[in-house]
Amino acid sequence: xxxxxNQDPQNQEMLAAIGIKTVEExxxxxxxxxxLAKPQTDDGxxxxxxxxxxEKLASKNTFAQYENYLGAGAYEHHVPALVSAICSKSxxxxxxxxxxxxxxxxxxxxxxxxxxxxxxxxxLDAANASLYDGATxxxxxxxxxxxxxxxxxxxxxxxxxxxxxxxxxxxxxxYNSQLEQIPFLEKGELNxxxxxxxxxxxxxxxxxxxxxxxxxxxxxxxxxxxxxxxGALLIVCANPLVYGLYALAGELGADxxxxxxxxxxxxxxxxxxxxxxxxxKQELVRQLPGRIVGETVDVxxxxxxxxxxxxxxxxxxxxxxxxxxxxxxxxxxxASLVGMLWYxxxxxxxxxxxxxxxxxxxxxxxxxxxxxxxxxxxxxxxxFIVKFSQPLxxxxxxFRDHHIEPGVELERFYPQFKNCLLVAVTExxxxxxxxxxxxxxxxxx
Amino acid sequence: xxxxxxEKTEKDQHAYSLPKQWQELESFIPPKKLLxxxxxxLPEISEIDLTRHFSQLAxxxxxxxxxxxxLGSCTMKLNPRVNEVCASLPGxxxxxxxxxxxxxxxxxxxxxxxxxxxxxxxxxxxGSLTPNAGAQGEFVGLRMxxxxxxxxxxxxxxxxxxxxxxxxTNPATATLAGFKTVPIxxxxxxxxxxxxxxxxxxxxxxxxxxxxxxxxxxxxSVITEIxxxxxxxxxxxxxxxxxxxxxxxxxxxxxxGFDVMHLNLHKTFxxxxxxxxxxxxxxxxxxxxxxxxxxxxxxKDSGGAYxxxxxxxxxxxxxxxxxxxxxxxxxxxxxxxxxxxYGLRRIAEQSVLNANYLKVQLGNLFTIPFKQPCMHEFxxxxxxxxxxxxxxxDIAKRLLDYGIHAPTIYFPLIIKECMLIEPTESxxxxxxxxxxxxxEKIVKEIKSSPELVKAAPHTLSVRRLDEVQAxxxxxxx
Numbered sequence: 001x002x003x004x005x006n007q008d009p010q011n012q013e014m015l016a017a018i019g020i021k022t023v024e025e026x027x028x029x030x031x032x033x034x035x036l037a038k039p040q041t042d043d044g045x046x047x048x049x050x051x052x053x054x055e056k057l058a059s060k061n062t063f064a065q066y067e068n069y070l071g072a073g074a075y076e077h078h079v080p081a082l083v084s085a086i087c088s089k090s091x092x093x094x095x096x097x098x099x100x101x102x103x104x105x106x107x108x109x110x111x112x113x114x115x116x117x118x119x120x121x122x123x124l125d126a127a128n129a130s131l132y133d134g135a136t137x138x139x140x141x142x143x144x145x146x147x148x149x150x151x152x153x154x155x156x157x158x159x160x161x162x163x164x165x166x167x168x169x170x171x172x173x174x175y176n177s178q179l180e181q182i183p184f185l186e187k188g189e190l191n192x193x194x195x196x197x198x199x200x201x202x203x204x205x206x207x208x209x210x211x212x213x214x215x216x217x218x219x220x221x222x223x224x225x226x227x228x229x230x231g232a233l234l235i236v237c238a239n240p241l242v243y244g245l246y247a248l249a250g251e252l253g254a255d256x257x258x259x260x261x262x263x264x265x266x267x268x269x270x271x272x273x274x275x276x277x278x279x280x281k282q283e284l285v286r287q288l289p290g291r292i293v294g295e296t297v298d299v300x301x302x303x304x305x306x307x308x309x310x311x312x313x314x315x316x317x318x319x320x321x322x323x324x325x326x327x328x329x330x331x332x333x334x335a336s337l338v339g340m341l342w343y344x345x346x347x348x349x350x351x352x353x354x355x356x357x358x359x360x361x362x363x364x365x366x367x368x369x370x371x372x373x374x375x376x377x378x379x380x381x382x383x384f385i386v387k388f389s390q391p392l393x394x395x396x397x398x399f400r401d402h403h404i405e406p407g408v409e410l411e412r413f414y415p416q417f418k419n420c421l422l423v424a425v426t427e428x429x430x431x432x433x434x435x436x437x438x439x440x441x442x443x444x445x
Numbered sequence: 446x447x448x449x450x451x452e453k454t455e456k457d458q459h460a461y462s463l464p465k466q467w468q469e470l471e472s473f474i475p476p477k478k479l480l481x482x483x484x485x486x487l488p489e490i491s492e493i494d495l496t497r498h499f500s501q502l503a504x505x506x507x508x509x510x511x512x513x514x515x516l517g518s519c520t521m522k523l524n525p526r527v528n529e530v531c532a533s534l535p536g537x538x539x540x541x542x543x544x545x546x547x548x549x550x551x552x553x554x555x556x557x558x559x560x561x562x563x564x565x566x567x568x569x570x571x572g573s574l575t576p577n578a579g580a581q582g583e584f585v586g587l588r589m590x591x592x593x594x595x596x597x598x599x600x601x602x603x604x605x606x607x608x609x610x611x612x613x614t615n616p617a618t619a620t621l622a623g624f625k626t627v628p629i630x631x632x633x634x635x636x637x638x639x640x641x642x643x644x645x646x647x648x649x650x651x652x653x654x655x656x657x658x659x660x661x662x663x664x665x666s667v668i669t670e671i672x673x674x675x676x677x678x679x680x681x682x683x684x685x686x687x688x689x690x691x692x693x694x695x696x697x698x699x700x701x702g703f704d705v706m707h708l709n710l711h712k713t714f715x716x717x718x719x720x721x722x723x724x725x726x727x728x729x730x731x732x733x734x735x736x737x738x739x740x741x742x743x744x745k746d747s748g749g750a751y752x753x754x755x756x757x758x759x760x761x762x763x764x765x766x767x768x769x770x771x772x773x774x775x776x777x778x779x780x781x782x783x784x785x786x787y788g789l790r791r792i793a794e795q796s797v798l799n800a801n802y803l804k805v806q807l808g809n810l811f812t813i814p815f816k817q818p819c820m821h822e823f824x825x826x827x828x829x830x831x832x833x834x835x836x837x838x839d840i841a842k843r844l845l846d847y848g849i850h851a852p853t854i855y856f857p858l859i860i861k862e863c864m865l866i867e868p869t870e871s872x873x874x875x876x877x878x879x880x881x882x883x884x885e886k887i888v889k890e891i892k893s894s895p896e897l898v899k900a901a902p903h904t905l906s907v908r909r910l911d912e913v914q915a916x917x918x919x920x921x922x
Contacts, residue, residue, distance in 0.1 A: 002788040003523045003715075004795045005873035011795075014802040014874060023794045026801055026818045027695060029664040034696045043785030047527050050783045054775075058536025060551035063544040070541045073766055082460070082496060084533070087719075090510030091503040094524045096850070097721035101912075102905045103845045105447070106506030107720035110499070113450050116922040120486040126921045129721070132577035135766040166740075166763035170588065174623025217479055247481050260766065269532075270552050271542030271767025272577070273723035285919065291721065296915035298908040299900070303446050308915040314580070314617035315856070319626045324617035327578040327711060331719025341450060341495055345487040347461035354463060360473035379476050408543055412755075431467050 001044055066405040067433055071383045071424025072213070072413075073134065073161050074271060075239070075263045078428060080342040083265045083335050092334060097291075097327070101306040102298075108305035111293040111330070114337040121243040121340075121348075122257035123250025124279040129291040130333040131276030131325065134260030135164040138207060138237050139171035140289045140323055141256045141278060145205035145233045146177055147322070148287045153178045153202045155195070159188055159212035160237060162413045168207075182206070187375050188214035188385065192222060199226050205233040205256075210242060210249075213413075214422065215359075215383025216376045217246060224253030239263055240277070240340070242381050244352025249279070256280045265339025266332060275332040286312060289323030351427060355382055358434065359425040365438045370445060374420065383424045385410060385417065388444055392419050395444045402440050447505075447906075450498055451488050460492035505906040507850050509718075513876050515803075517822040517853040517865025518612065518660060520690050520712035527783070528715065528776035537775060542767035546752045552771065553751030556743045559778040564729055566789065567686075567706060568699020571735035573742065574727045575769035579687060580614040582707025582726030583654070587622035588761045589705055589730065589737040590652045590681045596759075599679070602651035606675070608637055610660045610857040615685060624651060631859055635663045635815045637671055646678045656685035657701065658692070658820035660857045660865070662800065672702025681705065681733070689713040690869065691797055691821035694790035705730040714777035725773040739764045795870035796821040799877060803868055806881040810888050814860060822867035824860050830888075833895050837862040840887055842909060843901035847883045 006014070015021065027035065045053065068076050087093065091106055098104030098111075111129045118127035131137045142154050156168060158181040165181075172179055180198055183191045190208065199206060206227050211217050220236065227234045233255040241263045243249075249257035262274040280288060286309065294308030314321040343351050363373055363384050374385040388395045392409060399406040407421030425434070490498070507514070514521035532538075540549050560572045576582040587605065594602045605619040609628045616626040627645050630638040637655075646653075653675045658664045665671065672682050684698040684706030690713045698706050710716045711724035718724075730738065736759040744754055784792070797820050804813065804823045811825035827837040841851030841864070853865040868877060890897050902908065 001783050002791055002870075003525055004791060004870050005876075006795060006799070010874040011798060014798055018801050018805050023798050026797050027664075029666045029817065030692075030696050031666060031669065034669070034700050036694055036696060039694060039786040039790055042787045044788040045783050045785070047783065050527060050779055051530065053782060054531045054779055055534065055536075057551040057554055058534040060554065061536045061540055061549050063541065063548040064535060064539040066548065068541055070543050072543055074542050076541070078464075080460070082492065085496070086499045086503075088529060089500070089503045091506035091508040092720055093529075093717045094508035094510045095506050095720040096509075096514060096516060096519055096521060096718045100507075100841065100845060100851050101910050102842065102902045102907050103507040103512075103850060104505075104720070105906050106502035106504070109447065109449065109502055109505075110720075112922070116449065116451060117487060119922045126919075132581065132723075133766040135763070136577075136581075161766070163763055163766050167765065170739075170762050170764060171621070173588065173591075174621055217475075243481065244485060245475060245481065246479050251482060267538040268541045269538050270540040270544075270549065270771040272765065272770040273773055274766065285921070292919075292921055294915040295920040296911045298910045300908050302907050304907040304910045306910050306912050306915045308912065308919055308921075311916075314613035316613070317617070318613045319616035319620045321613070321617040321620075324580045324584060324614050324621050325578070326580050326612075326614050327709075327722040327724040329577075329723045330721035331717065332723050334720070338495070338499065341460075341488065341490060342492070343461045343487075344459050345454075345485050345489045346457075347459055347463075348485050348487060350463055351461070354466065354470070356475055357466075357470040357473040361470060364473075378474075379479055405541075405544070405548075427464055430464065 001046055066403050068405050069407045069423050070405055072408045072422055073260065074268055075382065075424060075426055076268060076428050077263050077426050079265055079267050080339060082342060083338045086338050087331055087335050092331060098307060101304065105304060108293050110334050110337060112295065112305050114333045115293060117337060117340050118277045118279050121240050122279045123248030124257050125282040126285045127277060127279035128288050129293055130329040131278055131290055132329060133274045133276045134237060134258065135167035137258035137276035137278050138164050139168045141235045141258045142168060142205060142207060143171060144256065144284065144287045145235065146175065148284055149204040149233060151202050151204035152176055154204050155180050155182050155198050155206045157182045157190060157208040157212065159184045159190065159214060160207065160209045161213050188212060188216050190218050195226055199230050199232055201230045203230055203232040205235050207235040207237060210236050210238040211381040214375055214385055215380045217379040217381060220252040241352050241355065244348040245356055255284065261336035265335035273329055273332045275329040275336050287322055288312065290325045290328055354427050358427065358429055359384065362425050362434045362437060366441055369438055369442050371441055382426065383422055385420050386423050387420045390444045398443055399440055404437060404440060450490060453490055453494060453498065454488040456489060458489050458491040460490065460495050512848055512850050513872065513880060514850040515852045515866045515868050515880065516850065517867040518687060518856065520867060520869055522715055522869040522871040524715055524717040525780065528779055531779045532772045532776050550751055553743050555775055555778050557745060557751060559774055562781045563708060563727055566693060567729045568697030569729035570732050571738060572727055572729035573738045574774050575739050575765045576707065576726040576728055577765055577770050578722065578724040579707055579709045579726040580618060581764060582728045583614055583618040583685065584621055585728045585739055585764050586683050586705045586707060587618060587624065589734050590683065591622060592737040592761050593681065593734055594651055602649055604649045605651055606645055606653040608655060608659065610859050611654065612660060612685065612687065615654045635661045636665050636667065639667060639670065642671060642674055646675055646680060648678065650675065650678055650680035652681040652683050654683040654685060656688050658688045661815060661824050662819040662822035663815060664820050668701045676702065687712060688821065691793055693793040694786050695793045699731060705734050710774055710777040715780050716773045716776045723770045723773055725770045725777065737761050741768065792870045799868040799870060799872060803866060803877055807884065810884055822865055825864050825866065826860060826862050827864060828862040830891050833891050835891050835895055835898050837864050839898045839901060843887050843898045844883065845902040846904045849880060849883060
């Protein structure tokens, strides 16, 4: 099948109006040797067959049969039903980038509200309309810092998500900049002695994750103090839910806050689309990448919204743009926005707290059962490391036989953490489920 | 006057509900000194008011479902709802990106099969679905070109050639990838100036970025000469796939001589534009470059099971947090399967027929700078109304009053008072005729009551907006 409207009757009229006999005549600028023969048989599918095909593929996935304790940058949270109801509305789903603002006030205002919510959560002054994901948000923030500071070096915590680190290296390769990793200590916490030595007057910025990859909350104020001593910028990469409980990026002295909004409004969907966010202090606004929506008035003084500060962007500045980004994650940002608003002022705090409490419950139950955990005693969020005494292969098999996917094998990212799992707990886990996890874990003692 | 959601806040009202707590949970308290000092500065709003707020905002927005959107370069075709049904199947939405391979065989099969389809359509041999949009695809492609030259010990290639009609992402991406951009002139026939190209190509040329048909909607009949000129000097060819709609199963970029390219699934393959994203910009390449493709990759083992490979020595590395915009290219997969080669070819034919029909009908109203048949889009100039004080911008705004989204204006930059029009294959002749009739009406208005056009729009939720003030005095939250 196809979705073409015009059929033979209309096409004949159009050909006549153009003054040609066949549509092939319109392709004469294509050299004959490059032209492909027209397919003769219809190898397409009907809508019914197409849906059958994808339903079959979806059912080949068995992951949903397991209780999921995987985190590492993608978290299983409840997605409010309202999210898909709003995002599937024609005028949001099938709209284009709001380059004609008068016809796009719905989308523009939504983006403005997304920017506003991100500023509220992070405690910073301005945010953009979204970036692809947390990884590219980190990369763009570092490039921002390099431009603004006119300094070449950046320091990135090794306890930042390894995939994010890889994407940062990808983006920095085109620049003359030096990237150095800040090492971490036994429990995954930042090595502050090393950081003090690494941070110099040629450091454009320090980037740390909050919580770090292992779920631990760092002493960010201390990082901020080190940064300030040499005039380096502080960039904090955070799961936005963390701000429902812990200190805001702005409160901690961050200059730029980035992260991935996936925990709000977006299902796991095998890694994407998610939504990167970036927020910064006022003085850095003109270095922000991507689209920004601003408030203005129309000729009658009526309030309205437009894309603004466009002189930073690729369609105006071309090779001098702050970023090459054009299409961003707009609809995913709307989904995340609706998710954040559904919780609202009080809800986000309760949500963050119950995430913390359920994580703490599992951690304590495991420790009480004699299973080793690694990391801070109380200063964590959503995740912690569990070390098993038995070989991990056996442990994983045991959990999977009980239909539990118990956590991410940490050794694949950090070889020093042998026999360890990174375990994530959200509000999606009930007491029964958590108790069952402990029961199975005990069998692995 | 419109209110933001913050301005609708009502104390203690809320939409959320949370799973049941149990006694022990209350005993877990995080360290006090780490906690936030003040309450979250978010609105308090009930579910009905939240619902109504966004539903009302939707009424203030145009979309393909509700309006004709002849935006050149954007390919605003129908976003089929069957794609949405597919993407919301729980078998797909509940999969974690780090799930064990054997539990996501459906996902991996989608990735593997879609790449095969896209390679086939492009004349390429390998690819990656991980770039999240066209611009990211371009970045990956240029990084691969850089890796190719570096591997061969050729460290002096620091220039990327780009036609002066190129989309802004091309030079912006070249900069991001560490290259200098060298623009190449377009000639009076709307094709690349071959002499200018010959002069610009050298041992410093890493590659040439090109789209064909180009941003003027014209297919370069000398394309194989262009690619040969660049290859001869050791450079590579990058194809910007934004205009692929015109040539699906008509001709292949690989056959034209391109080495690496991206596709825009949110253009050619109908995934929804969503107000500006998410998109998907898969990269495809020939054998020269496939070893440099980003990670992760999907492989099939001897038993027929799929697995993810996370590390390859020569790969340029990761471009995304995980596998890219999976739920987006999943939609493109279904779209491609529904059409088959047969249906995709029909898209090319119909999109080009629709565009040429419109072009012929508009010949009386606007300057047509290029007389030859166009591909899926074409350029008109509204410069013949400047003496009435009316610009392309004004005509664009007046179209909005008639419920039609304006075409792309002032792009490509090299054409004065430019309007780039792309109807796509979706639209019916009736819609195209209506568009022409509306433009005829607007032209009459220009002559009889130009103020109507100059001050448009009049009938939308706002009148013309002050963009100068927005930039001078930014209010961003």
